[in-house]
Amino acid sequence: MSHAAQIRIPATYMRGGTSKGVFFRLEDLPEVAKVPGAARDALLQRVIGSPDPYGKQIDGMGGATSSTSKTVIVSKSTRPAHDVDYLFGQVAIDKAFVDWSGNCGNLSAAVGPFAIASGLVDRARVPRDGIAIVRIWQANIAKTIIAHVPMTDGAVQETGDFELDGVTFPAAEVQLEFMDPAAEEEGAGGAMFPTGNLVDDLEVPGVGTLKATMINAGIPTIFIEAAAIGYAGTELQDAINGDDKALTMFETIRAHGALRMGLIQSLDQIATRQHTPKVAFVAGPADYVASSGKHVRATDIDLLVRAISMGKLHHAMMGTAAVAIGTAAAIPGTLVNRAAGGGERQSVRFGHPSGTLRVGAEATLVDGTWTVTKAVMSRSARVLMEGRVRVPAG
Structure with missing residues (x-):
């Protein structure tokens, strides 16, 4: 009896804020997963180790919490005045389900650094030293995020003295601007207060x-x-x-x-x-x-x-x-x-x-x-591991 080998997909495991996730370039995904649908969802679940009735995600990259059962897909943007498109998938732990209904604000801090390091941002817009401004289109909620990414000697600076409660070690600060953060497509006609009331x-x-x-x-x-x-x-x-x-x-x-x-x-x-x-x-x-x-x-x-x-x-x-x-x-x-x-x-x-x-x-x-x-806040981000993630074929 023959057994198919595992497939190998370029991926980066990153911390962003108080979350962790597996990051992919859209172009690196298998053809069937380059478009939304059941194949993409199944692939990401297998990467993370879901669904797991034991609730531990032992056979995958997930950490068995909502903060560590996450995936990100980034691609060059064709949208004017944006560098990259960012799509976030929250993978359920014990159910066969990927939720695409919202963004992850913590992992948003890692999108800019990942995009620069992955060659998805025009190098002419990235200073050798200083702050790189990465214009991100958040595809889940159709919103713009501006990331201020520190650069040192032509590379993303990841170490620093910025402390973030919930993260043990200090790192470099990444400031995020969430532009026009009120949802456009959610709820009653996209109103900030969908019921029309503050309370x-x-x-x-x-x-x-x-x-x-x-x-x-x-x-x-x-x-x-x-x-x-x-x-x-x-x-x-x-x-x-x-x-x-x-x-x-x-x-x-x-x-x-x-x-x-x-x-x-x-x-x-x-x-x-x-x-x-x-x-x-x-x-x-x-x-x-x-x-x-x-x-x-x-x-x-x-x-x-x-x-x-x-x-x-x-x-x-x-x-x-x-x-x-x-x-x-x-x-x-x-x-x-x-x-x-x-x-x-x-x-x-x-x-x-x-x-x-x-x-x-x-x-x-x-x-x-x-x-x-x-809305403005500061987080930090760091690459934890990079290379290829493996999943069983099929």
């Missing part, structure tokens, strides 16, 4: 009626108050991820919020939309000890935020959710803005399970409608 009463069977800010910015996100669901906002992963009742509650909130936002047309559709929307709960500032043992003081932050990603409390904060936090905080009257003390603000520093993060946003009220021109 809604969201009825959730078995939970009650919750005050909620539902926003499309960075990624569709449902913000609720921590106290309304029995939390303080200082919780770490162990307080929630081992509580099946709590996780079921958050998934129920997510489903009903998605329906209210117009992201799904029936509750049963939420099962095929695991990546979006996110659910986050907020509270005013308080002292707590982060997962690293670091003491976070209430005086050092504006508010507390905890977010659920792919059915679990995130160990830090998703980059796209940070964009949603910064955007909502800049708009007086939202639950996020209220938790931060109210009033107009252009940036907030929030506490998350791993520490703190600062994010800025520029919001203006035009003819009674809020618009956000951009």
Whole structure:
């Protein structure tokens, strides 16, 4: 009996922010995977090691968490004023499913460095020393991201002294600008607030009626108050991820919020939309000890935020959710803005399970409608391994 050899695909394993993923150039993928569809999804699942009923992704590159079960496809852009197109696939761990409905803000920090190192950016636009500006088209959500990538001696600078809570070692800072971050195609006609309200009463069977800010910015996100669901906002992963009742509650909130936002047309559709929307709960500032043992003081932050990603409390904060936090905080009257003390603000520093993060946003009220021109935050990125990933043929 003959056995087909594994196929070998050029790939780079990268950390971006507090996430990790396998990066591909579109041109390097097998022909059947160069276009969206079942073949591409099957390939990426096999690369990551999904679906895995054991939930460990032992037979693949995934790390068995939402932060490490990710794939990225990058190609030269034909779109005017853009260097590359970036497509993100969130691979489910225990199900045969790749969610293409949203972006990964953390891995966005690695796209610019990957694109430069892979020869996808015109070298005339890349300085030998200084900052390279990489114009990225985020294909999942049809938005522009501007990455400021440090260069040293003609190569991407990866080491440095920029510290990011949730990442153990310092690295070079990559500043990201998420341009016009409010979604265009999500929800009710693409409105930043798809219900038309800054705060809604969201009825959730078995939970009650919750005050909620539902926003499309960075990624569709449902913000609720921590106290309304029995939390303080200082919780770490162990307080929630081992509580099946709590996780079921958050998934129920997510489903009903998605329906209210117009992201799904029936509750049963939420099962095929695991990546979006996110659910986050907020509270005013308080002292707590982060997962690293670091003491976070209430005086050092504006508010507390905890977010659920792919059915679990995130160990830090998703980059796209940070964009949603910064955007909502800049708009007086939202639950996020209220938790931060109210009033107009252009940036907030929030506490998350791993520490703190600062994010800025520029919001203006035009003819009674809020618009956000951009959200800004800094992350870091680093190549962990490069070469070829292998998957069984077929």
